[in-house]
Amino acid sequence: MRKIFYNSGIRMAYVLVLLVVVHTAYSQEKIIKIADKKTELGIADVHYQYDNIRGFSDKEGNIVLSFTEGAQLFLSHLQYGKVAFSANEVETFVEKGVLELQQSSTYLPATVVLVHPTAGDKRKMKFTVQNKLAHDAGNLLESVPSISTIRKSGAYGFDPVLRGFKYDQINLVLDGSQTASAACPNRMDPAASQIPINMVTEAEVLKGPHSLRYGNAFGGTINFKSSAPDFKEKSTPVGRLGTSYESNGNIFRTEGVAGVSGSKVDFRMFGAYSTGDDYTDGDGMDIAARFNRLNWGGKVGVKISQTQNVGVLVSNNIAKDVDFPALPMDLREDNTWLVNASHSAVFYDKALSSWNTSVYGTMVDHLMDNYDKVLDPRMVDAITDAETRNYGGRTELRFDFNKSYLYAGADYRFESADGYRERTMLMGPMAGKVLSDNVWQDAEIKRTGLFGEWHIAQPGFQFVVSGRLTINSSKANNPDPRFEEIYSGLKSSQVHPSLSVGGTRLFNENISLGLWAGMATRSPGIAERYINQFPIGLDPYEMLGNPDLDPEINNQLDLVFRYQTVKTNININVFTSVLRDYISSEIREDLQPAMNTSPGVRQFVNIKKALMTGFEANWTQQYNTFLSHDLGLVYTHGQNQQLDEPLPEIPPMEFHYHLMGNFVEGKVKPEIKFRHAMKQDRIATSYGENETPAFSVVDAKVSWMMSRVFNATAGVQNLFDEAYYEHLARSVRGAGARPIYSPGRSFYVTLTISFL
Structure with a gap:
């Protein structure tokens, strides 16, 4: 027992x-x-x-x-x-x-184009350390298919054109909200030139009027994203330093970052300086291209809790003594301040998942003159002092549901422009007299918007509905008497909706087909409404604003085909845009120009109907672990159906090829690029536009990552010293006007040190 x-x-x-x-x-x-x-x-x-x-x-x-x-x-x-x-x-x-x-199909990043319900066609351009040395964001954007630039200078102020849409037809923003307006009537300082590039990590290009969250995307949106805070467990010093030299034009660039990153605060100071001189084109001709640009600023991010961050960005851009051979004046000084503050919060217990709010201010002061222009005879000395101001804010909520998510928000933008041109007469009976021209008439525009974007995921299908309602009001606070005599009223108030509906059919994990239909309405900008007889167009005619303009309407269809495997990616986008009340201009024989040297006056008017259509085709392939390539074909066709002639400033068909190598475990990366632009003979003769011959250009470079800290790049642009000019390059003013040719062969080297 x-x-x-x-x-x-x-x-x-x-x-x-x-x-x-x-x-x-x-x-x-x-x-x-x-x-x-x-x-x-x-x-x-x-x-x-x-x-x-x-x-x-x-x-x-x-x-x-x-x-x-x-x-x-x-x-x-x-x-x-x-x-x-x-x-x-x-x-x-x-x-x-x-x-x-596994990342949900609803939340995949935009680069995974097959399963993310992107509103239309979306592309991202990552900014490398070498990109951050560039002094003009417009020039960088040319590497994106379907983007060209209007060039009035050989080295500065490149103005983006997306699928033939330009100026205010493109919504160009920083961090989804902040805008900048050119103070120069001739757009020496377009919004792209004000972007602090070494503070930016990527540019997001949304084609067409299909994503309306960031503003009234009439022809598309270009959203530059600044660097996000990188909080670390322990306080750690961070920094980056880069420098480059380019032989043709004696161009020197340098940029740097220094700061401290901790568990609660990430603080960084940024700085960049670039300078250059005249360059030589492929024919051995010297092109005036002097420029000086300084950018400095700082950004601080503070983690106030595990779910909330606040941030402040301050940037100051200063450009001095920039040559603009295609314009009657050169830039003497352009001083721009960009300031924005933001707050972001994420939520986990309810449908509301995030709330982002930002406020901003942009102040541009611009001075230009003709003192360095070679004029024979010199009849007048002219100087223009102008300024623009932009203030606004944006708040956006995101709601996550079972098979969909919704953005909803509101934004506000205030834009004003003021400035005068002074002309000192040097010859004739008026010699010694000083005349003052009221260029901008202290004009202003206020925009208040409500927007929403609903992304819906269903088995085999994904849909997006995007909408915006905008209240637009404008006025001239200091109108010129001559301007008042032409128009009965100078105030305007308009309410206009924009809507886009589209979806993607996912046939399998490799193939998808998307169809997008959008309608966007755009009220005229300050220049189109209130510019007071100033030569800002393609030809030397003085342009006259028109406060009676109707909003222009873009009805657009995009068909997007994508095929993607592990090593191959094919994208084809075909679009058609039917434009109503398209804003153009016509010559007014009954109006006298302000300057005797001007051939006449053009007035902004509405065209009843215009058409743009085209396509972008791109094929990216990874041959093996060592080689990959990318080739693309881009074309836009624009037609003024009222005058039965092509629309002006439409770039020609272009072919791109890019071959990339990857050797020594990714430490050595050679690249070669080939670009061929077809002849552009579809021109608007009524605007004095001329045909542009075809050309081919080859660039090559090699990057060497010596260590995790040191990186070097050496390359050559325009390898075969081709003499060519872009169709959107303006002509040098004066007798025997010659287009601004692009640089001939140029060697460059870049060195970077990074502790980020």
């Missing part, structure tokens, strides 16, 4: 010990790494809720759990969505130590 009780006691003791061991094993805290299923990298800032305990994954993607039987695990992340796991699944994760997440 004692033996039986003894054996039973032993058995009971073993059972108790076993239960204690098991309980201890499961009650101990376990580390689980939350990782991306594809990259196997840890995912930071994943919100989790487990048995009434909440928290966030750390920088490596780790969370700490005490296993509780029967408890579910809830995860939430903006890119990976909201996911719930059963108790059995949690037990498996505890044993493995890893939990893998």
Whole structure:
């Protein structure tokens, strides 16, 4: 009997010990790494809720759990969505130590074009360290298919043209909201020239009137995104320094970043300086291209909680003594301040997932004169002092639902322009007299908008509905008497809607087809309404604003085909844009120009109907681990159907080819680029436009990553010293006007040091 009780006691003791061991094993805290299923990298800032305990994954993607039987695990992340796991699944994760997440089709980044319901066609241009040395963002954008630039200078102020849309037809913003307006009536300082490039990480190009979140995207949106805060566990100094030299034009560039990043605060100072002189084209002719540009500023990000950040960006751009051979004056000084403050918050317990708000101010002061122009005879000295001001704000909420998400918000923009031209007469009966011209008439425009964008995911289909309602009001606070005599009223108030509906059919994981229909309405800009007889167009005619203009309407269809595998990506986008009340101009024989040297006056008017249509085709292929290539074909056809002639300033068909190498474990990367532009003989003769011959250009470079810190690049632009000019390049003013030819052969070298 004692033996039986003894054996039973032993058995009971073993059972108790076993239960204690098991309980201890499961009650101990376990580390689980939350990782991306594809990259196997840890995912930071994943919100989790487990048995009434909440928290966030750390920088490596780790969370700490005490296993509780029967408890579910809830995860939430903006890119990976909201996911719930059963108790059995949690037990498996505890044993493995890893939990893998796959990015939800609703939250995939825009670069994954097959399964992200992008509003229309969307492209991203990542800014490399070499890009950050550039002094003009417009020039950088030319590497994006379907973007060309209007050039009035050989080296500065390149004005983007997207699919034939230009100026105010393109919505160009910084961080989704901030805008800048050219103070120069001739747009020496377009919005792209004011972008602080070394503060920017990427440019997002949204084609067509299909994504209306960032403003009234009439022809498209270009959204420059500044660097986001990079918080670190311990305070760490960060920095970057780069410099480059280009032989043709004696161009020197340098840029740098210095700051400290900690767990709560990320502070960085930025600076860049570029200078250049005249360059030589392929014919051996010297082109006036002197420029000096300084940019400096800072950005601070503060993590006020695990779910909220605030940030402030300040940037000052200064350009001095810039040659504009295609214009009657040169830029003497352009001083721009950009200031914005932002607040962002994320939420995890409700449908509301994020709330982002920003306010901004942009102040541009511009001075230009003709003192350095070679004029024979010199009849007048002229100087223009002008300024623009932009103030505004934007707030946006994002709601996440089961199979869809919704953006909803409001924005406000105030834009004003003022300035005078002074002319000192040097010859004739008026010699010695000083005349003053009221260029901008202290004009202003206010825009208040409400917008929404709904993304819906269904099996095999994805849909996007985007809409905007804008209230637009404008007036001239200091009208010129001559201007008042022409028009009965100078104030305008308009309400106009914009709407886009589209979707993508996913046939399988490789093939998709999207169709997008959009209607956008754009009220005229300040120049189109209030410019007071100033030569700002393609020809030397003085342009006269028209406050009676109707809004122009773009009805556009985009058909987007995509094929994507691991090594191949094919994109074809065909678009047609039917334009109503398209804003153009016509010669007014009954009006006298302000200057005797002008051939006459053009007045902005509406064209009843115009048409733009075209396509972009692109094929990217990874041959093997060492070689890849990219080729594309782009074309836009524009027609003024009222006058039955081509629309002006439409770039020709272009072919691009880019061959890239990757050697020595990615440390050595040679590249060669080929671009061929067809002859452009579809021209608007009524605007004095001339045909442009075809040309071919080859560029080559080699990048060498010497270490994680040091990087060097050497290359040559226009390898074969081709003599050519772009169709959108303006002609040098004066007798025997010659287009501004692009630089001939030019060698360059770039060195960078980065501790970011």
